Amino acid sequence: MDAVLAVDVSTSMNESDVNKVSFEAVKLFVDMASVQGDKIGVVAYTDRIMREKAMLLMKDASDKQSVKTFIDQLDRGPYTDLAVGVNEALKVLENGADPAHTPVVVLLTDGxxxxxxxxxQEQSDKELAGAVERAKTEGIPIYTIGLNADGQLNQSALERIAGETDAKSFVTSSADDLPAILxxxxxxxxxxxxxxxxxxxxSGAFQEVALDIPNASVKEANISIMSGSPVELKLSDPKGTEVPVPSDKILFSSSRAYSLxxxxxxxxxxxxxxxxxxxxDKIKINLIYNYDLKLQMEPLPTQTWKVGDDVAVQAYLESGGRKAGDADLYKSLKATLIVKDLQTGRTEEKPLVSSAQGIAGSYKLPEAHEYELKVRAEDAGYIRETDPVKLSAAGAAGRAPSPQSGPEAAEPGLGAGAWAAIAAGVLAAAAAGLYGLALWHKANKGFVGQMVIEVRDEDTGERTTPQYRKLDAFKGKVTLHQLLQLAPEFAETKDMTFRPGPNDSLLLYNGSACVIEKGGRVLDAAGGKELRAGDRIRIMLSGVHRSVTLEYIK
Structure with a gap:
């Protein structure tokens, strides 16, 4: 997560938030962030930027304390201008964001x-509209919180900001609600x-509360305790052993408004x-699990289908970059296939079956339309969705064989006839058999890592949200067209091929007319070029005015 917290520090907050609970709520958000990996920035605004803290990577507790200390030092100032707060929050985010993270802005104001x-007001509204449009284009949700203590809140403006950026707007008349909202x-x-x-x-005495950890994929359990006065805590693990608070694996933070x-x-x-x-004293206890889980859909064998075809859909949970092997994860999982008809805009949901082997089901294509499919999985503590996949039922051809299976996935020239010849050679001579076996291993060698894909429209400058494609689903080779979900507008990329290389590298072969750049220089990959983890290339398409940026990561 890359988060920027934009906080209204106008003098009117002195009346609507006398005890500076808004500052405490923002600090709770910081405390709930993962111990390592998240980036957080802060913008304190009125009609100008009073103070700001650039995006800081959370590496340990001292980094979180640095952000919280900064929040404690914020001062108030006159006036309020939402456009200033939103604009600056986006700038801070854009200057320090990690493309592999999910971005978010949280905007808090009181009027x-x-x-x-x-x-x-016209100037402010125009700048705010431009900032919101930029956030919408870049896929940055802006959550808004309105503290409506005096009834003067412009609620419709906050709802519009959140609604247009696919976020949510919150309104409360009491600052005491802010920790729960954050x-x-x-x-x-x-x-x-x-x-x-x-x-x-x-009651002045210890009261016991049960906390259930449902499976081994819970990375962090955040227990927030909101109370009017400080509390004392004791904690015992599932074996009944009391665990010191704090300790190496038990972190504790507290303030006037919360304990975490x-x-x-x-x-x-x-x-x-x-x-x-x-x-x-009223004490509210909530639990939020941080999961190391992603939901991935198995690649479809083709993008072109016929009306009436059954599209088999399979998905699985992934933990730590690998398929999760914990069967308990699927026991209470509710899985749904979400199908959107791209011509009518109609969305349909179909239940899928969850088992220890993963998630499976099918969808019969009803009309000769374009469709978008994605899988959603929901459990007690989380919701996960796969990246959407597009397909067409308008083609005359039915399903094609999987592009990464069968003899066709082997090296160029190694077709069915060649395989038959190798088989005959195995019977005829051990040397020929060993040679054929070596070629087979090469053609079916597995990939490691994943590819981060971002598409840019060169006419408008708009970029898609970075998409992650796991490579271990492919054997022997994979084309860029497959990684781009076989989208018709990228058909020329079918002649751009990746193969597993030595030491977990990739070998890129470019048989297309696309131009590849690496580090600002043209990369000639006609005869193959090696890509290592961390390498980033830019591909200029010739058929459409777009570019594709790829980064190979492990």
């Missing part, structure tokens, strides 16, 4: 614009779920949390 002399934004953006565990009335317990790589089973709060 309408209050502009200084010389600045008109928790929901965190969970929603990462397709997680906030699980309300229990609501207690403090983060369990790293928690053991599966039921943990026991004991909470002691002040008498009559």
């Amino acid at each position: 309408n614009n209050s502009l200084p002399a010389g600045r008109t 928790s929901e934004i965190y969970a929603r953006h990462l397709k997680l779920k906030v699980l309300p565990i229990q609501e207690l009335n403090g 317990l983060k369990i790293l790589q928690p053991a599966q089973g039921t943990w026991k949390l004991q909470v002691k709060g002040a008498p009559k």
Whole structure:
């Protein structure tokens, strides 16, 4: 996750948020972020930028503390201009974002614009509309939080910002609700779920709460405790052993508005949390799991089908870059195939079957239209979706054989006749047999790693959201056209081929008219060029005015 938190620090917040709970809520968001890997920036705005903190990579607890210390030092100022806050948040994000991360902006304000002399509402609205359009184009959701303490909030403006960027708008009249709202934004953006565990009335004594860790793919368990007064905590693992708080695998942070317990790589089973709060203090306990899980769809054998064909769909959960082997992950999983008719805009959902082998089902193509398919899987703690795949039922041809299976996947010239000749050679001479076996191994050698793909429209400058393609689903070779989901507009890339190379590298062969650049120089790959992990190339298509950027990562 790459997140920028844009916080209204106008002087009106002194009345709507007397205790600076908004600052505490923002710090809770920081604490819930993963211990390592997320990047977070902060923008404090009025009608100008009061202070800002550039995107900081979270490597350990000290990095989170650096962001929280910065938040504590923010001052108030006169006036408010939403356009200033949104524009600057996008700039901070764009300057420090990691293309492999999911971007998000969280915007918090307590009212309408209050502009200084010389600045008109029309100017602000125009700049805000431009910023929102930029965020929409770049796939950056902007979640908005309106603190409506005095009834002066421009709720429609905040709803429009969130709605146009595929986010959500929140409104509350009490600053005390802000920690819960920030928790929901965190969970929603990462397709997680906030699980309300229990609501207690403090008694001055310890009260026990059960925390269930459902499987081994939970990377972090975030237990947020919101209360009016500080609480004391004790924690026991599933074996009943009390675990020190804090310790190496148990992180603890607290403030005036919340306490957060983060369990790293928690053991599966039921943990026991004991909470002691002040008498009559209301204590709300929520749980958010951070999962190391992705949902991947198996590549379809072709993009062109006939009306009435059954499209077999298979998907699987992936953990740590590999297919998840934990059968428990699929036990309570609700899987759905979402089919969108790209001509009518109609969306249909069909249930899929989950088993220890993964997710499977099929869809019968009803009309000669273009379709988009994706799989959604939902469990108690998370929601995951695959990247969408497009296909056409308008072609005369039916299903084609899988491009990465059978003798056709072998080296050029090694067709069915060649395979027969090799088989005969095996019977005739051991030397010929060994040679044929070597060629077979080469043709079926597996890939490692994945390819990050981004397409740019050279006329408008618009870029697609980076897409990740796992290479281990292919054997022997894969074309760029396959990685681009066989989209017709990229048909020329079928002559651009990748093969497994030595030491987990890739060998790129370019038989197309496309121009390849690496490091600003033209790369001649007609005879093959090696790509290593971290290498990035740009491919200029000749048939359409677009370019494709590829990065090979492990």
